[in-house]
Amino acid sequence: MLDKVQPLRMLDQDPKTIPLDQIDVSQAELYEHDAQWGFFERLRKEDPIHFFDHHEYGRTWAVSRFDDIAYVEKNHEIFSSEPTITIADPPPDIPFQSFIQRDPPEHDSQRAAVQPVVAPMNLAKLEALIRQRVGVILDGLPVGETFNWVDEVSINLTTQMLATLFDFPFEERHKLTYWSDATTGAPDVSGGDFITIEERNKALAECGEYFVRLWHERANGPPGNDLISMLAHSEKTRDMINKPMEYLGNILLLIIGGNDTTRNSLTGGVLALNQFPGEYDKLRKDLSLIPSMVSEIIRWQTPILGMTRRTKQDTELFGKQIKKGDKVVMWYISGNRDEDVIKGDPNKFIIDRESVRHHLSFGFGIHRCMGNRLAEMQIRVAWEEIMKRFRQVEVVGPEVRAPSNIIRGYRELPVQVHPL
Amino acid sequence: MTKVTFVEANGTEHDVDARNNRSLMQAAVQNGVPGIDADCGGQCLCATCHVILDEQWYSKLGTPDADEEQMLAPTPERSPTSRLSCQIQVTDELEGIKVILPEFQM
Numbered sequence: 001m002l003d004k005v006q007p008l009r010m011l012d013q014d015p016k017t018i019p020l021d022q023i024d025v026s027q028a029e030l031y032e033h034d035a036q037w038g039f040f041e042r043l044r045k046e047d048p049i050h051f052f053d054h055h056e057y058g059r060t061w062a063v064s065r066f067d068d069i070a071y072v073e074k075n076h077e078i079f080s081s082e083p084t085i086t087i088a089d090p091p092p093d094i095p096f097q098s099f100i101q102r103d104p105p106e107h108d109s110q111r112a113a114v115q116p117v118v119a120p121m122n123l124a125k126l127e128a129l130i131r132q133r134v135g136v137i138l139d140g141l142p143v144g145e146t147f148n149w150v151d152e153v154s155i156n157l158t159t160q161m162l163a164t165l166f167d168f169p170f171e172e173r174h175k176l177t178y179w180s181d182a183t184t185g186a187p188d189v190s191g192g193d194f195i196t197i198e199e200r201n202k203a204l205a206e207c208g209e210y211f212v213r214l215w216h217e218r219a220n221g222p223p224g225n226d227l228i229s230m231l232a233h234s235e236k237t238r239d240m241i242n243k244p245m246e247y248l249g250n251i252l253l254l255i256i257g258g259n260d261t262t263r264n265s266l267t268g269g270v271l272a273l274n275q276f277p278g279e280y281d282k283l284r285k286d287l288s289l290i291p292s293m294v295s296e297i298i299r300w301q302t303p304i305l306g307m308t309r310r311t312k313q314d315t316e317l318f319g320k321q322i323k324k325g326d327k328v329v330m331w332y333i334s335g336n337r338d339e340d341v342i343k344g345d346p347n348k349f350i351i352d353r354e355s356v357r358h359h360l361s362f363g364f365g366i367h368r369c370m371g372n373r374l375a376e377m378q379i380r381v382a383w384e385e386i387m388k389r390f391r392q393v394e395v396v397g398p399e400v401r402a403p404s405n406i407i408r409g410y411r412e413l414p415v416q417v418h419p420l
Numbered sequence: 421m422t423k424v425t426f427v428e429a430n431g432t433e434h435d436v437d438a439r440n441n442r443s444l445m446q447a448a449v450q451n452g453v454p455g456i457d458a459d460c461g462g463q464c465l466c467a468t469c470h471v472i473l474d475e476q477w478y479s480k481l482g483t484p485d486a487d488e489e490q491m492l493a494p495t496p497e498r499s500p501t502s503r504l505s506c507q508i509q510v511t512d513e514l515e516g517i518k519v520i521l522p523e524f525q526m
């Protein structure tokens with residue numbers, strides 16, 4: 001096979017003048033430098049279903065408009081989530097499977113089994129505990145010092161929330177975050193640099209052993225409210241342990257789903273309010289805007305850049321001929337800035353935006369985020385508690401972002417907190 | 421215009437004059453009835469416009485199609501007479517319909 005030509009480095013290109021057919025929005029460093037906007041603006045206008053034959057990923061289509069993304073979501077019989085939902089093909093040595101990467105009917109039945117864990121009645125039970133843990137973290141912040149919001153608040157908080165969800169041994173909770181980062185941060189999955197492939201494989205093996213042990217502990221104990229106990233005791237899922245790869249895949253899905261996304265929303269909100277101080281004023285005057293602000297944070301941040309589908313049969317997509325096997329990437333990050341749908345300047349952060357919930361960050365259709373209410377609750381509670389304590393969380397230095405073509409995330413956000 | 425009554429989970433009733441040939445979801449949203457989020461804007465892609473009908477109205481309207489059924493299936497308060505309100509057109513025939521809202525949306 002002939003070696004394919006490496007694409008141009010997008011960071012060195014001017015999005016206004018680069019020939020259309022050279023645009024490659026799958027480069028992880030684009031997002032590390034928040035340099036994607038111009039390329040997507042151009043694509044939405046000039047080539048909304050954009051073809052690129054990638055030396056590593058193969059034939060890919062970038063879908064950049066809101067409504068076109070919704071169309072792909074809807075037509076899941078043609079645009080499949082199997083074998084996976086990343087642009088990169090699944091690494092051959094990861095045996096875990098979960099319903100995010102299955103089509104119906106397996107998707108539907110597995111999701112139905114796990115869904116009760118995030119049922120609203122369960123969330124109500126969790127809220128008080130989460131609020132209390134948020135309070136402890138915020139009360140411990142060093143007033144008058146510069147610190148990294150990502151480590152001290154966002155990661156700390158999401159890790160505790162995950163531990164709560166699984167009733168995971170609290171002193172070992174950092175393992176959850178590590179396993180999540182290990183799964184999404186390796187070069188072969190997301191173009192990331194968090195971890196090497198060997199380290200990743202070791203981490204996943206450890207994660208597997210750990211959760212199998214927890215299952216047996218919970219199965220032999222009385223039923224509890226945590227996720228593993230619910231799976232081990234519910235009639236529908238009680239035998240899941242006999243398919244360990246399915247069990248672990250679904251556990252890992254919940255860890256990852258609830259980790260990066262919420263973490264980066266918690267950081268993104270601080271950044272957004274600092275970039276739009278008028279909105280911060282609005283919030284201080286009217287705390288009842290918090291739920292609406294939560295949706296706007298999730299839109300503005302778009303914690304998952306995009307999800308990929310693989311085409312099951314030759315088809316046409318708004319005039320473009322898509323071939324069987326082609327990858328179709330739904331770039332939520334672009335659709336969420338589509339001026340035809342998000343009215344009133346989509347690039348602005350507006351906490352009382354009209355139709356604020358109408359965004360793509362949770363996806364649409366049968367794979368729409370299962371944890372959306374949990375995520376919203378966590379971010380809402382965090383802001384309710386922040387506003388009780390601080391007049392301002394002030395950003396005092398540049399943010400550092402992570403390279404990835406899946407997750408739009410931060411590594412550092414230097415801040416100081418100013419008490420009321 | 422067609423008279424529609426939305427009933428919140430706590431029993432609060434909202435009588436609205438719904439425009440014909442729009443969806444029940446739109447009738448609720450445009451009249452400020454709380455409890456319908458309609459995140460996807462009416463495309464049968466989010467299931468946050470879930471409502472419950474009584475049996476008579478349910479059978480009068482016909483069963484949900486396959487797409488709607490698939491989105492309805494995981495909703496937390498799914499009942500045998502559940503529908504997605506964005507998939508129901510308001511017509512004269514709906515005069516007087518009672519539409520019950522679940523406590524939570526997906």
Ligand code: HEM
Pocket residue numbers: 081085099100101111118253254257258259261262265298302303304307308360361362363364366367368369370371372374375
């Ligand atoms: C702001 C936070 C979050 C964002 C932006 C987000 C985003 C998404 C997106 C875009 C999808 C669709 C995937 C696809 O279509 O291929 C998804 C699916 C999923 N999310 Fe989330 N998520 C968030 C929080 C959470 C949390 C807290 C959980 C934990 C329970 C979670 C669990 C899941 C699961 C299990 C799926 C798979 C659903 C399926 O395939 O049917 N998410 N999420």
Ligand code: FES
Pocket residue numbers: 445457458459460461462463464465466467468469491504505506507
């Ligand atoms: S509004 Fe989204 S399914 Fe009805």
